[in-house]
């Protein structure tokens with residue numbers, strides 16, 4: 001069978017179109033007629049021969065040509081290839097030896113915006129590597145994959161697979177375009193993240209090394225200096241521990257971010273728990289925590305531990321930025337749909353700058369519960385609001401006065417809320433304070 005394919009051409013009568021069969025039948029009828037009517041027999045036979053020749057040519061288009069390489073695709077007429085092209089999810093084109101588009105699928109027509117079959121490939125794609133690969137496929141039967149970038153279309157990366165296709169006696173090339181943008185940007189993000197994380201860890205590590213050298217050297221004989229430097233070492237070690245804890249938290253959350261929680265939790269219990277937990281820190285700093293929560297439970301769809309992390313990060317930040325004597329207000333409440341919740345939890349101050357760091361898809365008949373944490377801190381300038389939930393972003397670093405935060409707390413909040421298919425927003429007014437709000441789906445009666 002393989003030998004047969006490789007050595008000889010075979011007629012595929014079963015694949016001949018109806019037009020070829022009809023022409024053949026007509027030719028046979030004419031021959032019969034020629035025998036019956038003497039007079040114009042010669043003329044009729046001549047006509048029959050002409051039609052038979054045309055029928056033969058029609059049928060030849062449906063002959064399988066000899067296959068030269070294993071990766072060459074067998075093609076029996078463009079008409080038969082059309083459903084195959086259409087079935088591909090990626091844009092695909094069939095290009096003949098004169099570089100004309102002779103076949104395409106819906107994805108290609110949509111994305112590449114071309115009108116007619118027969119148009120030259122160069123009218124929609126000019127990348128020299130792709131054109132060269134098409135030539136190589138058509139003339140040498142070579143298969144290639146070409147990766148290229150379309151700067152004009154917001155940095156899209158495409159990999160184009162070009163394979164030779166035998167088409168009767170001619171060769172054509174099949175092009176399949178695979179979008180690589182998402183893969184490349186994920187790889188880039190991963191590399192950036194690794195570089196940032198290493199850099200963040202290296203800073204306290206460098207301080208630790210320096211302090212160890214100092215204790216072992218110049219400060220060796222002074223007990224007072226040693227104590228002072230040991231305390232400084234403790235601060236740096238704590239910072240490293242916080243960074244590692246936050247990084248581990250973030251990676252654990254990301255692992256199951258695509259699986260929404262199915263548990264139920266009581267937001268009121270979570271709120272009281274976190275306020276009790278952080279009460280000591282707040283008192284130490286002279287900050288008052290005021291919790292405004294209903295007496296009855298607020299049942300939400302969510303994982304209690306993760307919701308506790310959300311409340312803890314927001315309240316912890318609020319305490320950190322509120323000056324001594326100030327108040328941090330924590331409000332827990334229920335609301336209606338997405339728009340109503342955004343208005344209730346995040347639009348209270350007339351002159352504040354606002355950013356929604358995460359907004360869930362609109363879902364009919366869904367109600368939300370929210371936590372709003374309001375501080376009396378310095379507020380955050382509007383230009384920084386959109387970047388707050390970026391990993392490692394710290395307003396203080398931008399302004400040149402580091403305070404020792406990791407810049408991961410709000411990123412953790414955002415990822416948890418995203419897993420809960422909820423929303424996260426901030427409003428802030430320099431001089432008045434900042435308010436962060438997170439909202440998640442209310443649990444129905446069950």
Ligand code: ADP
Nearest residue numbers: 317318321394395396405406407408409410434
């Ligand atoms: P961290 O607080 O550990 O630095 P976060 O991710 O929690 O990290 O916060 C990121 C940055 O956002 C902080 O470094 C700070 O600059 C700013 N920020 C967060 N919360 C507040 C707040 N309540 N008031 C003022 N700035 C804040």
